[in-house]
Amino acid sequence: MLAYTYVEHGKFELRDKPRPVLRDARDAIVRVTLASICTSDLHIKHGSVPRAVPGITVGHEMVGIVDEVGEAVTAVRPGDRVTVNVETFCGDCFFCRNGWVNNCTDPEGGWALGCRIDGGQAEYVRVPYADQGLNRIPDGVTDRQALFVGDVLATGYWAARIAEIHPGDTVLILGAGPTGLCTLQCVQLLQPGRIIVCDRDPGRLAFVRAHAPQVLAVPPEGLPEVVRANSRHGGADAVLEVAGSPDTFRLAWECARPNAVVTVVALYDEPQTLPLPRMYGKNLTFKTGGVDGCHCGEILDLIAAGRLDTTPLITHTFPLREIDRAYDLFEHHRDGVLKVAIECGNADATK
Numbered sequence: 001m002l003a004y005t006y007v008e009h010g011k012f013e014l015r016d017k018p019r020p021v022l023r024d025a026r027d028a029i030v031r032v033t034l035a036s037i038c039t040s041d042l043h044i045k046h047g048s049v050p051r052a053v054p055g056i057t058v059g060h061e062m063v064g065i066v067d068e069v070g071e072a073v074t075a076v077r078p079g080d081r082v083t084v085n086v087e088t089f090c091g092d093c094f095f096c097r098n099g100w101v102n103n104c105t106d107p108e109g110g111w112a113l114g115c116r117i118d119g120g121q122a123e124y125v126r127v128p129y130a131d132q133g134l135n136r137i138p139d140g141v142t143d144r145q146a147l148f149v150g151d152v153l154a155t156g157y158w159a160a161r162i163a164e165i166h167p168g169d170t171v172l173i174l175g176a177g178p179t180g181l182c183t184l185q186c187v188q189l190l191q192p193g194r195i196i197v198c199d200r201d202p203g204r205l206a207f208v209r210a211h212a213p214q215v216l217a218v219p220p221e222g223l224p225e226v227v228r229a230n231s232r233h234g235g236a237d238a239v240l241e242v243a244g245s246p247d248t249f250r251l252a253w254e255c256a257r258p259n260a261v262v263t264v265v266a267l268y269d270e271p272q273t274l275p276l277p278r279m280y281g282k283n284l285t286f287k288t289g290g291v292d293g294c295h296c297g298e299i300l301d302l303i304a305a306g307r308l309d310t311t312p313l314i315t316h317t318f319p320l321r322e323i324d325r326a327y328d329l330f331e332h333h334r335d336g337v338l339k340v341a342i343e344c345g346n347a348d349a350t351k
């Protein structure tokens with residue numbers, strides 16, 4: 001089968017590999033129908049994920065059809081359409097039982113797919129702990145609707161959930177990339193009074209205005225003043241930092257009102273500074289990522305009910321054979337790209 005492979009620092013390549021097989025009674029093999037590319041894939045390509053193993057198949061955002069299950073798998077059966085969770089988790093350790101699946105203590109736990117074990121930019125993928133890692137896609141929900149459930153949409157949902165947002169609040173979201181836009185949709189479910197989205201890119205701001213006209217979409221210049229003018233208590237009641245630069249980290253706490261919750265979803269390249277003397281008396285609460293991606297079933301129900309729709313984020317579609325072109329476009333932000341869908345089914349009729 002075809003599998004997009006991390007060859008060495010700076011190099012991915014579409015290779016022919018054997019189809020994965022079950023290795024554990026809790027595994028499932030999924031025939032991938034649609035996959036996507038995530039910024040984390042680029043981090044692997046450029047060597048900033050040291051635990052990524054050369055030779056592995058990359059990709060951790062995908063949907064597909066269950067092909068085979070181990071004998072201990074009970075939640076899904078062959079033929080089921082499923083989303084695949086970016087995180088592998090046992091469901092049974094202290095952290096999993098508390099819903100903190102990102103910190104699952106299993107040696108295979110955490111972000112393994114497409115990083116430490118073969119992922120899903122391929123025709124088939126082996127999913128460990130399939131009862132936890134797979135969710136059935138409801139009838140009537142398409143692959144394109146479900147594509148981001150296991151990663152960027154799970155992240156947005158988790159972020160909105162922990163941000164302690166109340167009806168009527170002013171919520172500031174920093175960053176309108178794919179994760180920021182997913183976060184925006186999930187924040188909207190909580191019915192805050194005012195949502196402000198900040199991004200440097202005029203194209204992304206235009207996207208927000210087109211798809212969420214009631215949201216205030218603004219550039220970073222003068223942001224603290226804009227936030228103060230649009231909030232009741234001198235700043236945002238909740239801030240979600242989804243951009244990941246030193247500037248956005250600073251804006252996150254500057255724009256927060258006293259006693260606000262600042263949820264840091266972004267992944268930074270460098271350590272950030274908390275200037276505690278300047279913040280003294282603001283009494284902020286910081287919450288930090290990564291995602292506890294264990295609400296995929298709820299997210300799928302919201303999609304089925306028409307309350308979440310991330311299909312507008314899919315700006316481009318390529319077949320698996322042309323995945324190099326898709327990466328080139330995604331990596332260089334060409335042609336207004338937000339997310340790319342990779343069609344993996346029937347990539348090679350001969351297998």
Ligand SMILES: [Zn+2]
Pocket residue numbers: 038039040041060061086151152
């Ligand atoms: Zn990702």
Ligand SMILES: [Zn+2]
Pocket residue numbers: 089090091092093094095096097103104105106109
């Ligand atoms: Zn666990």
